[in-house]
Amino acid sequence: xxxxxxxxxxxxxxxxKPFDKVLITGYMYIARDQAHKRMYMEGIPFDAAGQCIYHCxxxxxxxxxxxxxxxxxxSYRMNEYMPYMFENGIRAFIGKGKVxxxxxxxxxxxxxxxxxxxxxxxxxxxxxxKKQRIIAYESxxxxxxxxxxxxxxxxxxxxxxxxxxxxERDG
Amino acid sequence: xxxxxxxxxxxxxxxxACIEAACILDKQAYNAIESSLLNEDNETAKYVLSExxxxxxxxxxxxxxxxxxxxxxxxxxEMGIKVQLEEPVEDLINKGIKKGYxxxxxxxxxxxxxxxxxxxxxxxxxxxxxxQTEGDKLKINLMLxxxxxxxxSFVKMLNPSLSQNEVVDxxxxxxxxRSYNACPPLFIGxxxxxxxxxxxxxxxxxxxxxxxxxxxxxxxxDMEERILDKLNKSNIGPAGYDGKTTALSVAxxxxxxxxxxxxxxxxxxxxxLRHREIIL
Numbered sequence: 001x002x003x004x005x006x007x008x009x010x011x012x013x014x015x016x017k018p019f020d021k022v023l024i025t026g027y028m029y030i031a032r033d034q035a036h037k038r039m040y041m042e043g044i045p046f047d048a049a050g051q052c053i054y055h056c057x058x059x060x061x062x063x064x065x066x067x068x069x070x071x072x073x074x075s076y077r078m079n080e081y082m083p084y085m086f087e088n089g090i091r092a093f094i095g096k097g098k099v100x101x102x103x104x105x106x107x108x109x110x111x112x113x114x115x116x117x118x119x120x121x122x123x124x125x126x127x128x129x130k131k132q133r134i135i136a137y138e139s140x141x142x143x144x145x146x147x148x149x150x151x152x153x154x155x156x157x158x159x160x161x162x163x164x165x166x167x168e169r170d171g
Numbered sequence: 172x173x174x175x176x177x178x179x180x181x182x183x184x185x186x187x188a189c190i191e192a193a194c195i196l197d198k199q200a201y202n203a204i205e206s207s208l209l210n211e212d213n214e215t216a217k218y219v220l221s222e223x224x225x226x227x228x229x230x231x232x233x234x235x236x237x238x239x240x241x242x243x244x245x246x247x248x249e250m251g252i253k254v255q256l257e258e259p260v261e262d263l264i265n266k267g268i269k270k271g272y273x274x275x276x277x278x279x280x281x282x283x284x285x286x287x288x289x290x291x292x293x294x295x296x297x298x299x300x301x302x303q304t305e306g307d308k309l310k311i312n313l314m315l316x317x318x319x320x321x322x323x324s325f326v327k328m329l330n331p332s333l334s335q336n337e338v339v340d341x342x343x344x345x346x347x348x349r350s351y352n353a354c355p356p357l358f359i360g361x362x363x364x365x366x367x368x369x370x371x372x373x374x375x376x377x378x379x380x381x382x383x384x385x386x387x388x389x390x391x392x393d394m395e396e397r398i399l400d401k402l403n404k405s406n407i408g409p410a411g412y413d414g415k416t417t418a419l420s421v422a423x424x425x426x427x428x429x430x431x432x433x434x435x436x437x438x439x440x441x442x443x444l445r446h447r448e449i450i451l
Contacts, residue, residue, distance in 0.1 A: 019215060019412070034288075059239045059278035068276060069236035074319050074352045096319075097352030097411065118222055118410045119319060119354030120443045122239040123230035141290055142239075142278055154222075156215070156412060166412060167351070 003152070007050030008091040013113050016157045018166040022115065023152040028052040028094070030132075030146040032073050036081040038137055039145070045136045046147065048089035054117075055095035057142040058126070067129045067148070069122030072096040075114070079103050086110035094155055098167060108163030115155035116166075128153040173255040174307040176451055178263055181256070185267020185311065188447035189244065190275035192315050193236045196227040199382040200358070200419070200444040207356060207409075207416040216414025220356075223409070223442055234275075237443045241277040242315035244268050244297040245375055253307035261299045264311065269293040280318070300372060308450060312379055315445040320357070323349035326371055326436040333433060338363075339394055342437060343401035346418075350402070351411040354441035358382075359398065359421040362436040363391075364428035370436035377422040378440050379448075386423050395421040409442075 004012050006026030016022070029046065031039070031053050039045070055075050059068030075082075075095030082093065083106035091112050096119040107114060117125060131149035138144050159165045201224065208220040230237040246264050256263065272279055272294040281295065282288040304310075325345060329338065342361065350357060362373025385392035399421045408414025419442070428434065 021218070057239060057278070059236050059241065060276050062235060062276045065235075068278070069230075069239040069241075071238050071240075073240070074322070076352060096354070116410065116412070118219055120238045120441055121222055121226045123233070123235050123237055124222065124226040126235065127229065142280075156410075 006052050008052060008113075009050055010111060013091060014111060014161045016113055016160045018157050018160055018164050018168075020157040022155050022157065024052070024115070024155060025151050025153070027147060027149050028054050030054045030056045030058065030148055032057045032143055033077055034140050034143040035137055035145045036078045040081045040084050044085070044088055044090075045145065048085070050091050051089065052092040052094065053085060053090055054148070055093060059122070059142070065126070067126050067132050070126040070129055071120055071122035072117040075099050082106060086112050104159060104163055104165065107159050108161070111161040113157060113161060114159040116158040117155050125153065173253050174251075175255045176309055178257045180451060181260075181263045181309070181311070182267040182270060184449045184451065185264055185313065186271035186274060188313050188449055189268055189271030189277065189315065192313060192445040192447045193241045193275060193277050194234050195231045196237055197444045197446060200442065201227055203382055203419040204356065204442065207419060211414050211416060213408065213414040215412045216408045216416060219409035219412060219414075220416065236277055237445070238317060238441075239278055240280060240317040240319060241272070241294075242317045242445065243281055244294065245314040245316050246297050246299045247312040247376060247379065248299060248301045249304045249310040250301060251304050251306035251308045254309050260301060260309075264297055264299055265295040268295050268297055311449040313447050313449070314375065314378065317441055317443065320353040320439045320441040323353040323439045324374070324437055325349070326367060326434065328367060329433040329435050331431060331433040335390065335394055338435065339397050339401070342435060343398050346398075346402060346437060346439065347405045347407060349439065350407050350417060353439045354443070355407060355411060355418065356409050356416045356442050357402075357418045358440040358442075358444050359402070359418055360438040360440065361421065361423045363423060363425040364432070364434060365426040366428070367434050369426060370434035371438075373424040373426060374436040374438040377424040378438060379446060380422045382420050388425070391423045391425055395423050
C-alpha cells in the first residue's frame with residue numbers, strides 16, 4: 001500500500017502504476033452526474049488545483065455518523081465532463097468501471113490518475129470519511145457537491161499518468 | 172372463506188424487509204463470496220473479495236447500507252384467491268417502502284419523471300408484478316435493484332434458428348463486455364422467450380431462485396453452467412481487477428414463445444444481492 005496525500009502533484013502521481021494499491025488522506029470532492037454537469041456549465045466552485053473528485057452519491061448520515069454509505073458510482077456517465085475537469089486543475093478522480101477513450105487521452109495529456117474504489121464497498125468506505133460538508137448545489141440532495149476529508153481511503157490505480165490501464169489487455 | 176390481512180402488518184413487513192435487505196447481505200451471497208475466495212489465487216482478486224466480506228460485516232454490525240445505491244424496488248407478489256386486503260397490494264407495498272427507506276435512512280434514488288428528474292423523496296413507486304394463486308397466503312418478494320448493474324442489463328430479439336451453443340456465446344460475450352461497470356462478482360438472471368417484455372420479467376424473477384438450485388430442465392441447467400464457466404474464464408474478476416470470479420451464479424427461466432421469435436433478456440445483478448421474501 002502506497003500512502004498519498006491530497007492535493008496531488010507530479011511527484012506523487014507520476015510514479016504510480018496500474019494495479020498499485022494506495023491509501024489516500026486529505027480533502028477531496030464528492031460529485032456525480034448532475035454536479036458534473038453544473039460545474040461544466042458554471043465553472044468549478046472550489047480551488048481545483050491538484051484536487052481529486054470522488055464519483056459518489058452517498059446515502060444520508062444516520063445518528064451521529066459523518067456520512068451514510070459512500071461507495072463509488074460508475075465513472076463512464078461523467079465521460080463528457082472529465083476532460084474539462086482535468087483542463088481546469090483537477091489531477092485525479094476516484095470511481096469505478098471503464099471510461100471513454102477521450103477520457104483516457106485527457107488523463108494522459110494532463111498527467112492525471114484514475115483511481116478505482118471497489119464498487120459496493122459503501123459501508124466500509126464511509127468509515128474513511130472523517131468530515132463532510134456541502135459546498136454547492138444543495139438542492140440536488142445526494143447529488144450535491146461535497147467537500148470531504150478522508151483518512152487512508154483505499155483505492156487501486158486503474159489508469160496512470162502515462163495512460164496505462166489495468167484494462168489494456170482488452171486492446 | 173376469505174382470510175383478511177391487516178394493512179399495517181403488510182406495511183411493517185415490507186418496511187423491515189427493505190431495511191434488512193439493504194444492510195444485511197443475503198446469507199447465500201455471503202457464502203458464495205466466501206467460497207470464491209478459496210478458489211482465487213490472484214492477489215488483487217483475493218483482496219477485493221475479502222473487502223466485500225468485510226464491508227458486509229460492517230454494514231450488518233452498524234446497520235448501514237452495504238452500498239449507497241439502495242436501488243429501485245421490484246416486487247413479485249403471489250396472492251392467494253382467498254386473501255382479502257383493505258387496500259390494493261401495490262399501494263401497501265409502496266407505503267411499506269416509504270416507511271422502510273425513511274426509518275432505515277436508505278438513499279432515495281427514484282425520480283418522478285425521466286426528464287424533469289425531481290426526486291420523489293420516498294423511493295416510490297416500486298415496480299410490482301402480481302400473480303394470483305390458490306390458497307390464502309400472501310407472498311411478497313422484494314428486490315432492491317441497484318442501477319450500476321441495471322444499466323448494464325440488456326434484451327436481444329434473437330433469431331429462432333440459433334442453437335443453444337450460439338445463444339450461450341452471444342449472451343456470455345455481451346455480459347463480459349458490460350461487466351466492468353456492473354460491480355462483479357455478478358449474479359446473472361436470464362429470461363428466455365415469451366415476448367420482449369416477458370423475457371425481461373423472467374430475467375428478474377430468475378434472480379430470486381436459491382443459489383444452490385439449477386433449472387430443472389437439463390438443457391437450461393447445462394446452459395447456466397456453460398455461461399458461468401465462460402464468464403469466469405474471462406479474467407474480468409472481482410471489481411474488474413482480474414481473477415476467476417466474474418460471476419457467482421447464472422439462473423435461467425424459459426417460457427413458450429412465438430414461431431418467429433427468440434427473445435433473450437439478461438438482468439445483471441451486482442454482488443450486493445438484496446432480496447427478501449415475506450410470507451403472510
